[in-house]
Amino acid sequence: MNITVSGGAEMRKSLLAGIRSRKARIAVIGLGYVGLPLALGFAARGFKTYGIDTNPVRVKKLLDGESFITDVTDAAIAGPVKKGLFVPSLDEALIGACQVAIICVPTPIKRRYTPDISFIISAVRAVTRNLAKGTLVVLESTTYPGTTEELILPELEKSGLKAGKDFFLAFSPERVDPGNASHSVTQIPKVVGGLTPACNEVTAALYGSIIKQIHLVSSPRAAEMTKLLENTFRLINIGWVNEAAMMCQAFKIDVWEAIDAAGTKPFGFMPFYPGLGVGGHCIPEDPIYLYWKAKQHGYASRFIKLSADINSAMPGYAAERIGAILKKRGKKLSGARVLVLGVTYKKDVKDLRKSPSVKLIEVLRRQGAEVSFYDPLIPFLNIDGLQMEGAAFSPRILAAQDCVAVAVDHSKVDYALVLKHARAVFDIRNVYRGKVSPKITRL
Numbered sequence: 203m204n205i206t207v208s209g210g211a212e213m214r215k216s217l218l219a220g221i222r223s224r225k226a227r228i229a230v231i232g233l234g235y236v237g238l239p240l241a242l243g244f245a246a247r248g249f250k251t252y253g254i255d256t257n258p259v260r261v262k263k264l265l266d267g268e269s270f271i272t273d274v275t276d277a278a279i280a281g282p283v284k285k286g287l288f289v290p291s292l293d294e295a296l297i298g299a300c301q302v303a304i305i306c307v308p309t310p311i312k313r314r315y316t317p318d319i320s321f322i323i324s325a326v327r328a329v330t331r332n333l334a335k336g337t338l339v340v341l342e343s344t345t346y347p348g349t350t351e352e353l354i355l356p357e358l359e360k361s362g363l364k365a366g367k368d369f370f371l372a373f374s375p376e377r378v379d380p381g382n383a384s385h386s387v388t389q390i391p392k393v394v395g396g397l398t399p400a401c402n403e404v405t406a407a408l409y410g411s412i413i414k415q416i417h418l419v420s421s422p423r424a425a426e427m428t429k430l431l432e433n434t435f436r437l438i439n440i441g442w443v444n445e446a447a448m449m450c451q452a453f454k455i456d457v458w459e460a461i462d463a464a465g466t467k468p469f470g471f472m473p474f475y476p477g478l479g480v481g482g483h484c485i486p487e488d489p490i491y492l493y494w495k496a497k498q499h500g501y502a503s504r505f506i507k508l509s510a511d512i513n514s515a516m517p518g519y520a521a522e523r524i525g526a527i528l529k530k531r532g533k534k535l536s537g538a539r540v541l542v543l544g545v546t547y548k549k550d551v552k553d554l555r556k557s558p559s560v561k562l563i564e565v566l567r568r569q570g571a572e573v574s575f576y577d578p579l580i581p582f583l584n585i586d587g588l589q590m591e592g593a594a595f596s597p598r599i600l601a602a603q604d605c606v607a608v609a610v611d612h613s614k615v616d617y618a619l620v621l622k623h624a625r626a627v628f629d630i631r632n633v634y635r636g637k638v639s640p641k642i643t644r645l
């Protein structure tokens with residue numbers, strides 16, 4: 203895309219002044235794990251922020267000052283809502299009253315290896331219908347390189363306004379890590395890729411008002427690729443460490459010991475830990491966007507496919523290992539009582555999306571095990587046709603199991619109690635680091 207016109211000088215001056223004075227109004231479209239903390243970040247700095255979402259249940263909860271996201275407290279919502287600084291709404295027309303529109307909608311995959319960009323399209327269409335001259339439009343949703351320039355730009359120009367001339371356009375990936383209290387949205391450096399130098403300048407000024415460090419890149423494409431580089435790096439390294447765990451089992455080596463030892467190297471090594479694979483909305487899905495885009499260019503990424511395959515095989519491998527533990531104790535998996543401890547996709551986060559623990563439950567059930575689960579964050583499991591009530595966390599329940607599989611290392615679990623009462627524990631997350639007991643088998 204060859205755009206040489208930079209944003210009109212007056213338009214640029216006026217937006218920068220609005221950002222500096224906090225008078226610019228901001229619309230955040232999509233109020234989930236990404237959009238909600240971001241909207242609250244702007245509201246906390248005094249910007250009037252409209253939160254636009256298509257989900258009436260979510261909007262109602264927010265208006266009532268109720269959070270649905272682990273890292274966001276009710277109080278963090280109720281205060282700004284009461285002050286009128288954060289306005290959750292279903293009404294897309296409010297975008298027309300804003301100088302900034304930031305899109306944070308989901309980017310799932312449709313079938314295996316095909317991106318579903320329908321949420322982006324529908325959010326961009328809402329912006330197009332309400333686009334005023336001089337607005338800055340930023341996409342934060344993770345997506346394939348080229349989305350902003352090849353898809354969003356032409357869609358927005360259907361308004362009759364020209365990108366880079368009548369409105370500003372940029373991509374800025376979100377790097378929030380749910381459940382990670384030491385790196386909040388405002389503390390993580392923000393990568394910004396604008397369509398023109400002026401787009402970069404206004405976008406950097408916007409995020410600079412809530413985030414300390416802004417890193418500019420030369421194009422939206424480069425910023426889109428940055429996010430996929432980061433998340434694909436995780437997918438591949440988790441795939442590798444899971445493969446290493448399976449090898450170590452064959453070698454009778456404790457993989458955790460080897461990772462800890464390798465972690466003492468002060469350069470060139472970064473520890474990743476094995477487990478049931480990857481879950482959530484990001485790591486299983488984002489690399490597929492890259493895989494798909496590469497394929498459009500005739501390139502089949504072997505790393506992405508291989509890592510995704512290894513990670514998705516982990517629940518099956520874990521079930522095999524549970525079968526082996528039971529066999530040693532003279533039991534068969536079929537008919538055995540197995541309690542899966544932890545069902546969310548990661549530690550201390552109340553999110554079941556693509557959780558590999560749920561896959562483990564399914565595999566164990568298919569093989570005839572009598573499966574129950576306990577998770578301090580999930581009392582009832584209702585996902586992918588699987589409906590189960592969580593077990594009580596008690597010595598009696600623990601003692602009644604043939605095997606307890608620690609699938610997620612939630613902080614709020616008394617692992618000493620588990621070890622005391624369970625007959626056998628399969629420690630998939632190394633919660634019993636360094637502990638020696640005939641009851642413990644590590645991944």
Ligand SMILES: NC(=O)c1ccc[n+]([C@@H]2O[C@H](COP(=O)([O-])OP(=O)(O)OC[C@H]3O[C@@H](n4cnc5c(N)ncnc54)[C@H](O)[C@@H]3O)[C@@H](O)[C@H]2O)c1
Pocket residue numbers: 231232233234235236237254255256257260306307308309321324325342343344345376377378379380483484488
């Ligand atoms: N969850 C994470 O940890 C994380 C981290 C970094 C980046 N991302 C990326 O950010 C994007 C959003 O992810 P999320 O986890 O916040 O998703 P989410 O599902 O938690 O929230 C998305 C919200 O968008 C709303 N929505 C859907 N279509 C809409 C539309 N047309 N208009 C207005 N609202 C709409 C949904 O109702 C929902 O409330 C994705 O691209 C994701 O890959 C997520």
